[in-house]
Amino acid sequence: MHYYNKALIIAGVLLAAVTASAQTSGGNAAARALKNPVAATPTSITAGAAAYKKYCAFCHGENAKGNGPLAPKDSNPSDLTDATWTSGSTDGEIFTTIANGTGPNSKMVGFKGKMPDQDIWHIVNFLRSLGPKAAGR
Numbered sequence: 295m296h297y298y299n300k301a302l303i304i305a306g307v308l309l310a311a312v313t314a315s316a317q318t319s320g321g322n323a324a325a326r327a328l329k330n331p332v333a334a335t336p337t338s339i340t341a342g343a344a345a346y347k348k349y350c351a352f353c354h355g356e357n358a359k360g361n362g363p364l365a366p367k368d369s370n371p372s373d374l375t376d377a378t379w380t381s382g383s384t385d386g387e388i389f390t391t392i393a394n395g396t397g398p399n400s401k402m403v404g405f406k407g408k409m410p411d412q413d414i415w416h417i418v419n420f421l422r423s424l425g426p427k428a429a430g431r
């Protein structure tokens with residue numbers, strides 16, 4: 295756990311450096327190196343679904359198709375059930391996207407500190423349970 299927190303801080307610093315130098319989409323090495331510490335058990339997926347419903351559904355939709363009723367106008371939340379992950383498709387990259395958001399001009403704000411990291415991993419496991427399995431997992 296201690297090691298993991300340290301790795302996460304390093305990942306965060308690297309992410310900040312990378313996003314500052316290049317505002318391109320497509321994930322990054324530090325996020326890719328992040329391993330999912332939470333097994334995708336039914337319990338984890340259920341916990342992820344609950345957190346998703348609370349924090350994400352109003353923008354991304356109950357079914358995660360990107361059609362939430364309260365999404366800000368013209369913000370176009372991503373369909374989280376398809377095989378397209380413009381911000382990176384590994385568990386670590388999806389975690390990082392949820393934790394840090396997708397950039398200053400996006401309505402996709404980071405959730406780090408708003409919920410325990412563990413819950414973000416539960417959400418990653420939940421999203422994985424919906425869509426096709428991505429390569430590089």
Ligand code: HEC
Pocket residue numbers: 346349350351352353354365366369370371372374378379380381382388391392396397400401402403405417
């Ligand atoms: C205020 C609306 C809003 C909320 C709340 C929100 N998102 Fe997003 N999200 C967006 C938008 C808009 C995008 C599209 C990317 C962009 O605009 O940069 C996005 C993109 C994403 C992506 C990147 C998808 C890809 O293709 O790489 C992920 C993953 C994601 N959101 C997950 C979540 C999760 C999980 C939650 C809840 C913890 C959440 N979002 C809450 C608006 C939101």
